[in-house]
Amino acid sequence: MDKPYVNHPITNTKSRPTTAGLVPINFGQRVNVLIIGGGPAGTAAAIALAKTGQTVAVLERSRYETTRVGETLAPAARVLLSELGVWERFHIDGHLPSPGIISAWGSEELYENDFIFNPYGCGWHLDRRRFDAMLALAAKEVGASVYLSTRVVTCTQQPSGCWWIEALCDGLPISFQADFLVEATGRTSSLAGKPATKRMIYDKLVGVIKFLTINSPILACDCRTLVEASNEGWWYSAVLPNNNLVVAYMTDTDLLPRKSIPLADFWQECHGKVPHTQARVESCLWNSSFHTVAAFSYRRNCVADNQWLAIGDAASAFDPLSSQGIYKALQSGIAAARVIKASQSNCQASLKEYAAHVEKSFAEYLQMWAAYYNRERRWSDSVFWQRRQTVPAK
Ligand SMILES: Cc1cc2nc3c(=O)[nH]c(=O)nc-3n(C[C@H](O)[C@H](O)[C@H](O)COP(=O)(O)OP(=O)(O)OC[C@H]3O[C@@H](n4cnc5c(N)ncnc54)[C@H](O)[C@@H]3O)c2cc1C
Structure with a gap:
């Protein structure tokens, strides 16, 4: 296990015994x-x-x-990090500058959204x-x-x-x-x-995520986020510090396989349908487990x-x-x-x-959210995309 980054502030605390016999590190x-x-x-x-x-x-x-x-940290976050007084230390902390986003969304062709004209500069891929x-x-x-x-x-x-x-x-x-x-x-x-x-809660989005080790110098240098739509969800991948690639398949919880089908088989089958993501994954070593995380929108x-x-x-x-x-x-x-x-x-x-x-x-x-999902019209009979073609009621 890695070392913790911040130690406990145990100073300036009053110590009193508790009924349980433990000594609290502060009281009230x-x-x-x-x-x-x-x-x-x-x-x-x-x-x-x-x-x-x-x-x-x-x-x-x-x-x-x-x-x-x-x-992925948006370029405009620079203003907030500066306001907090941490921009300088963030800048030297080894996070990767990201020049933009490439996406196959609405068509299988890749479209590039370059941060070159962004007034705040590049985005970032974080550890x-x-x-x-x-x-x-x-x-x-x-x-x-x-x-x-x-x-x-x-x-x-x-x-x-x-x-x-x-x-x-x-x-x-x-x-x-x-x-x-x-x-x-x-x-x-x-x-x-x-x-x-x-x-x-407005949807059922969930992410099936894997962190892979990059095994290709070409991919290691491509710090653009890749977003790619597929028939029952979409994928993103990003090169991270420490030679890692994060790859996530985003779909709805009820579209995930039943427990009897291994997640690895399901993931392999799905990423076979996204050629750009597949090319990235094939340049990596498979050495980590899956993380399944909730990603639905709510307030x-x-x-x-x-x-x-x-x-x-x-x-x-x-x-x-x-x-x-x-x-x-x-x-x-x-x-x-x-x-x-x-x-x-x-x-x-x-x-x-x-x-x-x-x-x-x-x-x-x-x-x-609805405007963006509406730009993808290739799978009109897909439950995942049908659910996202209208603005949800407030
Ligand atoms: C799959 C996925 C991909 C995402 N990708 C991006 C992205 O690329 N870019 C982006 O900007 N955002 C992304 N997000 C969203 C982003 O991660 C969150 O919006 C952001 O982390 C929210 O920050 P937060 O401080 O509110 O909550 P969190 O980052 O979740 O922090 C909450 C903290 O509270 C602690 N905590 C929780 N419960 C307790 C408790 N009871 N007592 C004490 N501590 C507690 C946790 O340990 C944690 O440290 C993504 C989210 C998902 C699910």
């Missing part, structure tokens, strides 16, 4: 804002908040040690673990406390509006009192602070309430086809800092504005 630490989830949204919020002098703690359940999906861990470290350096390997046990709102959070950090109990709670837990199914909040019916916010994918999630998820996560983290500051003087107004913004952006995204 008071913070202005507690953030659950240390992905791009949570850490961007932590950096932006800590920079304005707020006391912030981030509780992250992993140690950034396992594979993370979502690798996601390194990227997320870098942001967590940056949050720690500007004063946030980042707790890794930490799982929330209870989370309750007091009559005053403040939050009481109990968690286990590497199995040891810790607790916090927070004026404001931010949930940045990604696609996790329920929110600790508002478990009754519902997700409005929460409630993303802001009294002293509480949901941000990033915890608030709404886009189809990976948009390549906007990480950008949106960073943007909503930065926005959260502004909303929380404003809510200290105008109470509910900024929270309502934030919720309206999430709803409006999602409605715009749905229009774009």
Whole structure:
């Protein structure tokens, strides 16, 4: 197992024995804002908040040690990384510049969307673990406390509006009192602070993903993202740092094979129908297992309430086809800092504005989503494509 990227901030904590006999590494630490989830949204919020002098703690359940999906960073993210003060270190962190996207969508011919005219320059193919861990470290350096390997046990709102959070950090109990709670837990199914909040789900998209080792110098130099449509879904592939190629088959959950058919056979059969992707895969060594991940679009019916916010994918999630998820996560983290500051003087107004913004952006995204899927008309009898030919009802 790889080493964790960020150590536990065990300093400045009070130690008291608990009834269970364990010694907690802190008890009732008071913070202005507690953030659950240390992905791009949570850490961007932590950096932006800590920079304005707020006391912030981030509780992250992993140690950034396992594979993370979502690798293409849009060129415009440069502005957000600069705003967070991490652009320089991002730039030297070994992520691969990507000159553009090639796609076989609507026809089997490849169409190139070059970033050459993009005002923000190139896009990027990320080592996601390194990227997320870098942001967590940056949050720690500007004063946030980042707790890794930490799982929330209870989370309750007091009559005053403040939050009481109990968690286990590497199995040891810790607790916090927070004026404001931010949930940045990604696609996790329920929110600790508002478990009754519902997700409005718009499709059944799922990704079957494999990380391959590149065995061809020609492919290693082709840092364009490849998107290729097929009869019951679509594929993307991207060259990553460390000589890896990520290849994903995106389809609907009910179009995946039954358990009796091995995923490897299904994947082989499907990628036989996409010549451009197949050529890339054939230049690689098959040495990893499959990851099956949910990728459906949704938004929460409630993303802001009294002293509480949901941000990033915890608030709404886009189809990976948009390549906007990480950008949106960073943007909503930065926005959260502004909303929380404003809510200290105008109470509910900024929270309502934030919720309206999430709803409006999602409605715009749905229009774009349908327009893009509508450009593919080759498989009119395919369930996958039929499901995507109209804008879903809001
Ligand atoms: C198949 C696929 C491909 C994608 N490709 C792209 C792409 O190319 N480009 C792009 O921009 N976006 C892509 N995305 C979307 C992108 O990955 C997400 O939108 C982005 O990661 C959202 O960031 P986030 O911080 O909101 O959530 P996440 O990145 O999911 O981070 C959430 C964090 O919270 C932690 N956590 C969860 N629950 C708890 C808990 N209870 N307690 C403590 N910690 C918790 C997790 O460990 C994680 O670190 C893709 C998504 C999928 C599914």
